[in-house]
Amino acid sequence: MLKSQKNKYTKEDPLEHDEYNFAYLDEQTKRMIRRAILKAIAIPGYQVPFSSREMPMPYGWGTGGVQVTASCLCPTDTLKVIDQGADDTTNAVSIRKFFEKTANINTTDDTNSASIIQTRHRIPEEPLKEGQILIYQVPIPEPLRFLEPRETETRIMHALEEYGLMHVKLYEDITKHGHISTAYAYPIKVEERYVMDPSPIPKFDNPKMHNNEALQLFGAGREQRIYAIPPYTKVISLDFEDYPFEPMKAEAICSICGSNSSYLDEIIVNDKGDKNYICSDTNYCEKRK
Amino acid sequence: MNSSNNLYALENPEIENAFFFRQALNAISNPGKIFDLSCNLNTPNGLSKSAGSLLLCLCDFDTPIFLSETFNTDEIRKWITFHTNSNFTEKGNCKFALGNWEELLPFEKYQLGTDAYPDRSATLIINYEKISNNGTKLFGPGIKNYTYFNLPDEKKFKNNNSLFPLGLDFFFSYENKFAAIPRSTRIGEK
Numbered sequence: 001m002l003k004s005q006k007n008k009y010t011k012e013d014p015l016e017h018d019e020y021n022f023a024y025l026d027e028q029t030k031r032m033i034r035r036a037i038l039k040a041i042a043i044p045g046y047q048v049p050f051s052s053r054e055m056p057m058p059y060g061w062g063t064g065g066v067q068v069t070a071s072c073l074c075p076t077d078t079l080k081v082i083d084q085g086a087d088d089t090t091n092a093v094s095i096r097k098f099f100e101k102t103a104n105i106n107t108t109d110d111t112n113s114a115s116i117i118q119t120r121h122r123i124p125e126e127p128l129k130e131g132q133i134l135i136y137q138v139p140i141p142e143p144l145r146f147l148e149p150r151e152t153e154t155r156i157m158h159a160l161e162e163y164g165l166m167h168v169k170l171y172e173d174i175t176k177h178g179h180i181s182t183a184y185a186y187p188i189k190v191e192e193r194y195v196m197d198p199s200p201i202p203k204f205d206n207p208k209m210h211n212n213e214a215l216q217l218f219g220a221g222r223e224q225r226i227y228a229i230p231p232y233t234k235v236i237s238l239d240f241e242d243y244p245f246e247p248m249k250a251e252a253i254c255s256i257c258g259s260n261s262s263y264l265d266e267i268i269v270n271d272k273g274d275k276n277y278i279c280s281d282t283n284y285c286e287k288r289k
Numbered sequence: 290m291n292s293s294n295n296l297y298a299l300e301n302p303e304i305e306n307a308f309f310f311r312q313a314l315n316a317i318s319n320p321g322k323i324f325d326l327s328c329n330l331n332t333p334n335g336l337s338k339s340a341g342s343l344l345l346c347l348c349d350f351d352t353p354i355f356l357s358e359t360f361n362t363d364e365i366r367k368w369i370t371f372h373t374n375s376n377f378t379e380k381g382n383c384k385f386a387l388g389n390w391e392e393l394l395p396f397e398k399y400q401l402g403t404d405a406y407p408d409r410s411a412t413l414i415i416n417y418e419k420i421s422n423n424g425t426k427l428f429g430p431g432i433k434n435y436t437y438f439n440l441p442d443e444k445k446f447k448n449n450n451s452l453f454p455l456g457l458d459f460f461f462s463y464e465n466k467f468a469a470i471p472r473s474t475r476i477g478e479k
Binding site: 021022023027028030031032034035036037038039040041042043044046048049071072073074075131133155156158159160191193194213215228229230231232233234 | 302304307308310311313314315317318319346347348349352384403404405406408410412429430431432453458471472473
């Protein structure tokens with residue numbers, strides 16, 4: 001299905017493609033972003049400032065992820081884009097079309113055959129492998145931002161490795177709710193140095209970041225930050241000895257594929273409040289059906 | 290080494306630079322792993338294809354370059370200026386440095402980044418004949434279990450890693466081959 005879309009937007013109408021530089025961004029912008037990406041990989045978890053560009057989509061629709069993807073793309077790549085795990089929602093479809101049009105690349109829904117996966121708020125269920133790149137769209141890259149609004153201060157806190165405030169926040173969760181109630185964007189520590197925001201993925205996905213074979217890149221467009229977790233990197237979720245980190249999902253099975261291990265979305269099916277659960281990762285669910 | 294008569298280094302810069310960068314990206318996210326860059330890239334005498342590819346996909350007027358004595362030739366300077374529009378500078382101001390191992394020393398002369406901005410540091414491209422996966426044991430991000438690399442001076446790289454998150458990042462290049470050692474790579478026995 002996607003192959004034919006690609007033809008529709010590029011090959012049969014070469015003019016549309018020729019109006020853009022490869023992958024939309026100009027070469028100077030790509031070089032600037034490429035340098036930021038290399039430094040981000042050299043300093044895992046550290047947020048590298050970059051001069052984010054206006055993209056032909058609003059902030060909050062993945063402008064950071066799109067810029068990182070555009071700078072990494074090669075014509076031989078196969079791109080997959082997911083939004084909350086789904087390949088077929090607005091954000092995912094339009095970003096995929098954007099790169100079909102501007103980079104003339106192949107796209108896919110299949111996690112396994114994608115070389116680059118741009119994601120909003122999920123990590124695919126299928127384990128990633130060496131050579132794949134997972135690119136996250138990030139709204140607020142600074143994990144300490146809601147605890148300390150001043151950039152000048154959070155920057156010093158990172159420099160001094162002063163992360164006590166984050167533990168206080170998790171502790172306050174426990175005093176109020178009896179457990180750590182943070183369910184998404186759960187703070188992690190990368191290579192025992194930088195505390196990092198994993199983007200708003202459910203904490204169910206946090207363990208997948210640890211020692212992942214794929215390269216993980218993070219782009220925040222409005223906030224102008226790029227950061228990275230190289231493959232085979234130590235990633236731990238912050239916790240306490242007596243309140244250890246626990247990944248969490250709905251206590252149910254997928255009503256389409258019957259999976260009891262994948263992350264589930266709750267679907268309200270009628271006006272009486274009855275609900276169903278289905279896999280959030282549509283490609284994973286499709287393959288199991 | 291290569292002919293420099295051809296005016297254009299690349300036929301489709303936006304495509305070829307994308308492939309060059311992907312190799313650099315693979316190298317820095319897999320420290321010590323040796324990559325082979327087979328491509329049609331016209332570089333001037335003395336400049337390896339792999340080093341040339343890095344300069345093309347990463348350098349521009351925002352990145353002052355330091356050239357060590359051997360590399361500071363008219364031919365190489367003209368090629369870099371023509372293709373990247375970069376300026377040339379001293380060790381202390383450069384974003385990228387290119388040279389032979391001894392000429393690039395000492396590390397202390399380069400920008401190492403600051404505590405608040407560790408990314409503001411230099412990247413060294415070392416022309417290094419002895420790229421091989423023998424020698425020093427390496428650990429750290431990007432490396433599954435461990436790997437080996439024939440470092441020119443173990444102690445200096447150990448010291449660079451001890452500065453983390455500050456420090457320098459390295460590419461080793463020779464002819465078509467290149468490999469990277471970022472500052473995060475831990476050197477020697479675990």
